[in-house]
Amino acid sequence: CRQCEFALACQQLRIHTSNECDFYVHITAQPIIEDCHNLRFAPYNVEYNLKDEHIKQSGLTWTKDYWNDVRDFNHMIVGIPSPNWEIIEEEERKEWSLD
Numbered sequence: 001c002r003q004c005e006f007a008l009a010c011q012q013l014r015i016h017t018s019n020e021c022d023f024y025v026h027i028t029a030q031p032i033i034e035d036c037h038n039l040r041f042a043p044y045n046v047e048y049n050l051k052d053e054h055i056k057q058s059g060l061t062w063t064k065d066y067w068n069d070v071r072d073f074n075h076m077i078v079g080i081p082s083p084n085w086e087i088i089e090e091e092e093r094k095e096w097s098l099d
Contacts, residue, residue, distance in 0.1 A: 001018040001021050002018065002019045002020060002021070003019075003020045003021065004018075004021045004022075005021070005022045005023075005024075005094065006021065006023050006024065006025070007023075007024040007025075007044060007045075007046045007096050008023075008024075008026075008044070009025070009026040009027070009044050009055075009058065009060055010025070010026075010027055010028075010060075011027070011028050011029060011060060012027070012028075012029050013025060013027050013029075013031040013032070014031075014032045014033075014034075015031065015032070015033045015034070015036055015039065016034050016035055016036070017035045017036065018036045018039060019036065019037045019038055019039075020037070020038045020039075021038075021040070022039075022040045022041075022042070022088060022094070023040070023041050023042070023067075024041075024042050024043065024044050024045055024046070024093075024094070024096065025041065025042075025043070026043065026044035026060070026062065026067060027065065027066050027067055028061050028065070028066070029066060030066045030069050030070065030071045031066065031067070031069075031070045031071070032070075032071045032073060033070060033071070033072050033073070033074075033082075033084060033085060034072070034073040034074060035074060036072075036074075036084050036085070037084050038084070038085075039070075039084060039085040040085065040086055040087070040088045041067055041068060041070060041086075041087055041088065042067070042087065042088040042093045043065065043068075044065075044067065045095065045096055046096040046098065047095075047096065047097050047099070048097065048098035049099055068087055070085050072084050
């Protein structure tokens with residue numbers, strides 16, 4: 001993908017060969033990226049009427065969230081942040097509403 005925005009809640013997320021994309025995610029395991037550049041991450045913030053019901057139906061754990069703990073398989077150097085992803089600053093985050 002290139003220059004896309006995603007808002008999703010999932011158990012596992014693996015992103016390959018993507019560039020300049022934003023991800024608003026709730027994820028119960030570390031997201032994995034490989035062969036990606038200029039990705040940005042923020043917490044899932046989609047609001048809509050049936051959200052609480054869908055959360056219960058999903059079976060996902062909402063007390064555990066690894067949205068900002070991304071594993072970059074092209075940058076495995078401990079203690080040095082990956083140059084391939086960053087956190088979206090709060091003032092830059094998009095607000096998602098489906099109602």
